[in-house]
Amino acid sequence: MLFLLFQIGNDRYALEARHAVEVIPFLELKKIPQAARGVAGIFNYRGRPVVAVDLCELSFGQPARELLSTRIIVVNFPNPAGPSHWLGLIAEHATGMMRREPRDFVHSGIKTGEAPHLGPVVMDDQGVIQLLHAEHLLTATLRDLLGDETLAFAPPESGVRPVVTESFARPSGITHEPD
Numbered sequence: 039m040l041f042l043l044f045q046i047g048n049d050r051y052a053l054e055a056r057h058a059v060e061v062i063p064f065l066e067l068k069k070i071p072q073a074a075r076g077v078a079g080i081f082n083y084r085g086r087p088v089v090a091v092d093l094c095e096l097s098f099g100q101p102a103r104e105l106l107s108t109r110i111i112v113v114n115f116p117n118p119a120g121p122s123h124w125l126g127l128i129a130e131h132a133t134g135m136m137r138r139e140p141r142d143f144v145h146s147g148i149k150t151g152e153a154p155h156l157g158p159v160v161m162d163d164q165g166v167i168q169l170l171h172a173e174h175l176l177t178a179t180l181r182d183l184l185g186d187e188t189l190a191f192a193p194p195e196s197g198v199r200p201v202v203t204e205s206f207a208r209p210s211g212i213t214h215e216p217d
Contacts, residue, residue, distance in 0.1 A: 044129035064108040090126035
């Protein structure tokens with residue numbers, strides 16, 4: 039299975055690549071006054087407004103650093119009330135990928151009840167990588183604050199499917215090709 043790698047603060051995380059629509063460079067966002075912690079703003083993605091959630095701010099209360107490797111990972115976010123929608127995840131050092139089997143990930147030994155989006159861990163030569171479950175990222179409170187109209191933006195049924203490549207020669211690292 040293919041995973042995208044990124045950092046939240048100094049810690050490394052992985053996201054199943056099948057959840058990603060595209061990885062795009064960090065760009066200027068339309069700020070939302072008095073937005074909830076972690077909501078960095080909105081951006082135009084394929085002609086639709088998409089909410090961007092800063093994973094560093096959501097986790098540690100500090101916004102992601104604007105590095106060349108800071109990216110927005112556009113994911114299909116499941117919506118229990120209806121169709122899935124796009125959500126942008128701002129992450130630092132979002133330029134790597136790895137192949138692992140799901141069975142390679144093991145329980146960390148710490149219960150993450152307050153953070154259900156944090157999953158099991160895997161080790162490599164650089165240390166620990168924790169799996170992030172995007173579908174559990176938003177708390178019920180944050181979902182409520184975003185509102186049903188925000189979550190109602192379903193990805194268009196355009197026949198476009200994600201194609202994951204292991205090369206980061208292209209700026210986005212993940213491209214789309216028509217069926």
